[in-house]
Amino acid sequence: MMELGVGTIARNSAGECLAWRKRVYRFSIDPMVAEVMALLEEVKHGLSYGWPRVIFEGDCQIVISRVIAGEEDFSHLGPIVADIRRLLAQFLDSRLQYVPRDYNTYVHQLARSAVADEDG
Template sequence: MQKQFLLPHQVIEFTENYLKSFKSQNSVTNIRLSSLNPQHWLCPPSATVKINCDGVVFEQGMEMGLGVIARDDQGRCLWWSSKRITRGGNGEIAEAMAVRHGLELGARLGWSSIIIESDCANLISKMMSPDHDMSFIGPIVADSRTLAASFQLCSFNLVPRYCNTVAHVLAKSAVGSLEGISNLPAGAADLVLADISTS
């Protein structure tokens, strides 16, 4: 059998068509971005879980803290996580890992409609971009997009730090890998109650 070779312009045409087809089949229509600018933390709509995520880098530079809290439409804590991991990197990597961790928790706990909130503008922008992210957090963003597509509805909100304080406290206070429904770490429980009173 004689081998057939493609001419350069045929290779280009094939590649362009393949990429166009790939993008159309992998466009995630159930992911949305909210442009809200809240003055305080807000409860999610009924039947939706809001997951606030935050990541910090500790002074040593080789450890990160990931904080995640999921709440219902009454502001009640459904699940929280405070996780310390050994990994070098900057704040953006920590933020990206926190969002991925929040999505993983949502998938593991079987929620179908979620809102992810973060105070990292660059990360939220990357999550919503249709382009392949070639930056150092690209692989984490790709994982998160895949996870987000598994939900019936997944929205991303960019919020000010003061709307993300519980997740921040959970990230800053991370000493191991703790999670649960109740027994929030010191300080976080009071902030949850404060959020309920203002939402």
């Protein structure tokens, strides 16, 4: 069984932290499925706050690119990608952007601590 630690931080337009969350996904499936499922859960979490404008950042460029592409995805990720797009459309304004892990240090630290918390 593999583990994927996920950290998210919600910031306002001034860059101030409004909320943060960390969680661990355990899976025995394709790691790419775990990444896209994690993004789906975070978009759902963003909707739960009721914020009209949201930017989601992630360090998995393949997943971000597939969702942004707008083309029908016929891969095994397709149904989940379609769900993410459908949920993103519920925001007044939403964006996804790729941020390399090296530039997303706070989120990366949250993700690592989520796994450490589960292990220890």
